[in-house]
Amino acid sequence: MSSTAAAAEAESTTERLTLVEGVQEGLHTEMERDDRVMVLGEDVGKNGGVFRATEGLYDEFGGGRVVDTPLAESGIVGSAIGLALSGLRPVAEMQFMGFMYPAFDQLVSHAARLRSRSHGQYTCPLVVRAPYGGGIHAPEHHSESKEAFFVHEPGLKVVVPSTPADAKGLLTAAIRDPDPVVFLEPKLIYRAFREEVPTGSHEVSLGEAAVRREGSDVSVFTWGAMTRPALIAADNLADEHGVDCEVVDLRTLSPLDTDSVVTSFEKTGRAAVVHEAPKTAGFGAEIATTIQEEALLYQEAPIKRIAGFDAPMPLHALEDYYLPQAVRIQDGILETVTF
Amino acid sequence: MSAQDDADHQHSIGATEFDTEPIRVLDDDGNLLSSAEPPALSDEELLDMYADMKLARHFDQRAVSFQRQGRIATYAPMTGQEGSQVATSHALDDADWLFPTYRDHAAKYVHGADLAALLKTLRGYREGYSVPEDVNLMPEYIPIATQVPHAMGMAWGQLLQGNDDTAVLCHLGDGATSEGDFHEGLNFAGVFDVPAVFVCNNNQWAISMPRERQTASETIAEKARAYGVEGVRVDGMDPLAVYAVTRAAIKKAKAPTDDERRPTLIESVQYRYGAHTTSDDPSVYRDEAESEAWRDRDPLDRLETYLYQTDVLDAEREAAIEARVEAEVSAAIETAEAAETSPERMVEHVYEETPDRLQEQLDELNALREKYGDDAFAEVLG
Numbered sequence: 107m108s109s110t111a112a113a114a115e116a117e118s119t120t121e122r123l124t125l126v127e128g129v130q131e132g133l134h135t136e137m138e139r140d141d142r143v144m145v146l147g148e149d150v151g152k153n154g155g156v157f158r159a160t161e162g163l164y165d166e167f168g169g170g171r172v173v174d175t176p177l178a179e180s181g182i183v184g185s186a187i188g189l190a191l192s193g194l195r196p197v198a199e200m201q202f203m204g205f206m207y208p209a210f211d212q213l214v215s216h217a218a219r220l221r222s223r224s225h226g227q228y229t230c231p232l233v234v235r236a237p238y239g240g241g242i243h244a245p246e247h248h249s250e251s252k253e254a255f256f257v258h259e260p261g262l263k264v265v266v267p268s269t270p271a272d273a274k275g276l277l278t279a280a281i282r283d284p285d286p287v288v289f290l291e292p293k294l295i296y297r298a299f300r301e302e303v304p305t306g307s308h309e310v311s312l313g314e315a316a317v318r319r320e321g322s323d324v325s326v327f328t329w330g331a332m333t334r335p336a337l338i339a340a341d342n343l344a345d346e347h348g349v350d351c352e353v354v355d356l357r358t359l360s361p362l363d364t365d366s367v368v369t370s371f372e373k374t375g376r377a378a379v380v381h382e383a384p385k386t387a388g389f390g391a392e393i394a395t396t397i398q399e400e401a402l403l404y405q406e407a408p409i410k411r412i413a414g415f416d417a418p419m420p421l422h423a424l425e426d427y428y429l430p431q432a433v434r435i436q437d438g439i440l441e442t443v444t445f
Numbered sequence: 446m447s448a449q450d451d452a453d454h455q456h457s458i459g460a461t462e463f464d465t466e467p468i469r470v471l472d473d474d475g476n477l478l479s480s481a482e483p484p485a486l487s488d489e490e491l492l493d494m495y496a497d498m499k500l501a502r503h504f505d506q507r508a509v510s511f512q513r514q515g516r517i518a519t520y521a522p523m524t525g526q527e528g529s530q531v532a533t534s535h536a537l538d539d540a541d542w543l544f545p546t547y548r549d550h551a552a553k554y555v556h557g558a559d560l561a562a563l564l565k566t567l568r569g570y571r572e573g574y575s576v577p578e579d580v581n582l583m584p585e586y587i588p589i590a591t592q593v594p595h596a597m598g599m600a601w602g603q604l605l606q607g608n609d610d611t612a613v614l615c616h617l618g619d620g621a622t623s624e625g626d627f628h629e630g631l632n633f634a635g636v637f638d639v640p641a642v643f644v645c646n647n648n649q650w651a652i653s654m655p656r657e658r659q660t661a662s663e664t665i666a667e668k669a670r671a672y673g674v675e676g677v678r679v680d681g682m683d684p685l686a687v688y689a690v691t692r693a694a695i696k697k698a699k700a701p702t703d704d705e706r707r708p709t710l711i712e713s714v715q716y717r718y719g720a721h722t723t724s725d726d727p728s729v730y731r732d733e734a735e736s737e738a739w740r741d742r743d744p745l746d747r748l749e750t751y752l753y754q755t756d757v758l759d760a761e762r763e764a765a766i767e768a769r770v771e772a773e774v775s776a777a778i779e780t781a782e783a784a785e786t787s788p789e790r791m792v793e794h795v796y797e798e799t800p801d802r803l804q805e806q807l808d809e810l811n812a813l814r815e816k817y818g819d820d821a822f823a824e825v826l827g
Contacts, residue, residue, distance in 0.1 A: 148651075148652065148654065149652045149653045149654065149730075151653075152653055152729065152730040153652065153653035153729055153730045154729065156652065156724070156725070174653065174654055174658065176620075176623035176654070176658070176659050176660065177589055177620035177621065177623045177624060177651050177654065177659065178623040178624050178625065179624075180624075180625050181623065181625075204588070205588060205589070207588075208624065208625060208626070240825075241825045241826075243518045243519075243569065244518070244519060245518065245519050245547065245587055246587050247587045247588055248587075294825065294826070295826070298826055331825070331826075334825075334826050334827070335825055335826065335827060338826075338827040385806065386802065415791055415792065415803065415806050415807070415810075416795075416800070416802060416803045416806060417791050417792050417795045417803060418795065420569075420571060420790070420791045421566065421569040421570060421571045422518050422569035423568060423569030423570050423786050424569070424786060424788055424790060424791050425569075426822050426823060426824065426825060427788040427791065427810060427822055428791060429825050430825075431821065431822050431824075431825055432821075432827050433813065433817045433821040433822065434810075434813055437813055437816075437817075
C-alpha cells in the first residue's frame with residue numbers, strides 16, 4: 107500500500123456494523139476496488155444470501171458479478187477454481203458449512219494443491235465462505251464446526267473472524283491473498299453485537315492472532331463465536347476468583363500464529379483451548395501440542411481442552427449442552443489454574 | 446387444453462417415451478378430463494387420500510404458526526405440494542421403502558410415520574427421527590440429493606436378495622437435480638436396473654432459484670433418458686394423476702415386462718405456495734402474483750370437487766373428516782410438547798457401544814450440571 111493510501115486509511119471514518127454486515131462491507135469494498143472480484147453461490151444474488159451476507163451486491167454489481175448458481179457445491183467450488191485460474195478473484199459462498207462436503211474433493215484435491223502441482227505456475231486465489239457453528243436452533247447439518255478438516259489440508263488457509271471489524275478486514279485480506287482461503291463465519295454472532303468498523307478499504311493481515319484480554323495467570327486460546335463466552339468466563343473468574351485470564355483470539359487457524367500462542371503461554375505457564383468442534387482431533391489438540399513442543403519448560407499445568415462432544419451435534423433442544431458455555435469454560439480454566 | 450391434447454399426452458402412462466405436457470386426470474377445476482380414466486381406487490381409498498391431504502394442510506398451517514410462536518424451530522412448509530406427497534405414498538405397498546426430504550412430512554405420515562414424532566424433530570429432539578418398527582422409512586434427508594444413491598442402493602439390495610415385492614420411492618427437489626449425487630444415483634439405477642422410483646417434486650423454486658435457471662433442460666423428466674431410465678412428467682397438483690403414474694411406476698419396478706426397465710424418474714410439476722422454510726422470505730425474490738395461477742389449480746380443491754361430483758364426499762363426511770384430522774393433529778401436538786429429553790441423549794446411539802472417552806465427557810458435563818444447575822447452560826452468549 108502506498109503511504110498516501112495508508113494515510114487515507116488512517117483518517118477514514120467508521121460505522122457501527124454487525125459481523126454479517128462486516129462481511130457484506132468487505133465484499134462490497136473489494137468488488138468496488140477490484141473488477142476481478144466476483145461472488146457466486148446459492149441464493150447469493152437476488153435473495154442476498156440466506157443470512158443476507160451478500161445483500162445489495164446483486165443490485166449494485168449485477169448478475170454477472172454476483173451469480174446465483176444451480177444447487178451444486180462441487181460445481182460452485184470447482185467452477186470457482188476455474189474462474190480463479192482464468193484470472194478472476196471468485197468468492198464462493200457455501201450456504202452452510204454442513205453442505206460443503208460435496209465440494210471437499212475440489213478443495214483438497216485441487217484448490218489446495220494447484221500451486222504445488224504446477225510448481226508455482228498456476229495458483230488459486232479463491233475464497234470459500236461458509237457460515238458455521240451452533241447456537242441458533244437451526245435444523246440438523248446446519249450447526250457443525252469442522253474447521254479441523256480444512257486446517258488439516260496443506261495449501262488451504264483457514265480464517266475465522268470473531269468481530270465485525272475483523273470480518274471485514276480478514277475477508278479483505280482473504281480476497282487479496284494469492285492462495286485459497288476457507289473463510290468460516292460464526293453465525294451465532296452474525297448479529298449478536300455491533301462495533302465500529304472502518305469504512306473503505308480495511309485489511310487485517312492473515313496469520314496474526316489478537317489478544318482480546320490481557321492477563322497473567324492463564325492463557326485461553328479460542329476463535330469464532332467462542333470468543334464471547336471465553337471473555338465472559340474470564341470476567342467472571344476475575345470477579346469471583348481473582349484469576350487473571352489472557353484471552354487470545356487466533357483469527358487465522360492456518361497458518362497458525364505460533365509466536366502469539368507461545369508468547370502468551372510463556373507469560374502465564376497455563377492454558378485452556380475453547381472450541382465448538384468435537385474434542386478428539388479438534389484444533390485444540392494442535393495448540394496443546396505446539397505449546398509442549400515450543401514451551402515445555404514454561405508449563406505449570408496440563409492444558410485443558412473445553413470443546414464439543416465426540417458425538418454428532420445434537421438437534422437444537424440439546425445444543426446448549428453441547429456447546430462450551432461460560433460455566434464450563436470457567437470450570438475448565440479453574441482446573442488449570444488450581445492444578 | 447383441448448380434449449385432443451389430453452388424449453395425446455394421456456397415452457404416455459407406462460410408456461417409455463414421455464411428453465412435455467404433464468399427465469393429468471383432473472382439469473384445473475377438478476373435473477375428470479374426458480380423455481382420462483380415473484385410477485382404480487375404491488371410495489374408501491379416495492376418502493383416505495382426501496383426509497390425508499386435509500390433515501397435511503391443517504398440519505402445515507399449525508406448524509407454521511407454531512414456528513412463529515417459538516414452539517418449534519425452522520419448518521419447511523408443504524402447502525400446494527401435499528397432493529403429490531399423499532398420492533405418491535398411497536401408491537406404495539406397505540413393505541416399500543420411502544426416502545423423504547425435509548419437506549415431505551405428509552409423504553412420511555401416509556407411509557406410517559408418527560405425527561407426534563415429526564413434531565418432536567421440529568422441537569429439536571432427535572428421538573423424532575425414529576420410526577415404527579414395521580415401517581420402511583428413512584429419517585428425512587436434509588443435505589441435497591444425498592438420498593438418491595442410497596435409495597438406489599436399497600433398491601439394488603432388494604434385487605440382489607431376491608425381494609421381488611419391495612420397491613423404493615425416493616423424493617427429491619428440482620434443486621437436487623443439479624447435484625452430483627443425483628447424476629450418480631440415477632446412473633447407477635439405470636446401469637443396475639433397480640426397482641426404484643425417483644420422484645422429483647419440481648415446485649419451481651430452490652429457495653430463490655427458479656426452475657428455469659436450475660437447469661437448461663426443458664423438463665426434468667427428460668434427464669431420465671440419458672440414464673436409460675423411464676421419465677414421466679405429471680401434474681403434481683392433480684392427486685389422481687400422481688397416484689396413477691406412481692402406482693404404475695412401482696408396479697413396473699417390481700415386475701417389469703421384457704421390454705421395460707425397472708427404474709422411473711417422475712417429474713411431479715407443482716408449486717411451493719409458501720416460503721422455502723420459515724426462515725425464508727420469498728417476497729425478496731419472486732412475484733407473489735405468480736403463485737395465484739398455481740393456487741387456482743390447488744390439489745385439495747381439485748380432489749374435493751371430484752369427490753363431490755362423484756358423490757364420494759358430501760358436506761357431512763367432509764365435516765367429520767375435518768373434525769377428525771384437527772383432533773389428530775392436536776393430539777400429536779400435545780404428545781410432542783409433553784416430550785422431554787436430557788443431555789444423556791447426546792451420546793446415545795453414536796456407536797453400538799459408547800466409547801469410554803465419550804462417556805467421560807458426558808460424566809464431566811453431568812458433574813458440572815450438578816455443581817452449577819441446568820440454568821447455567823441456557824445461553825451460550827451469556
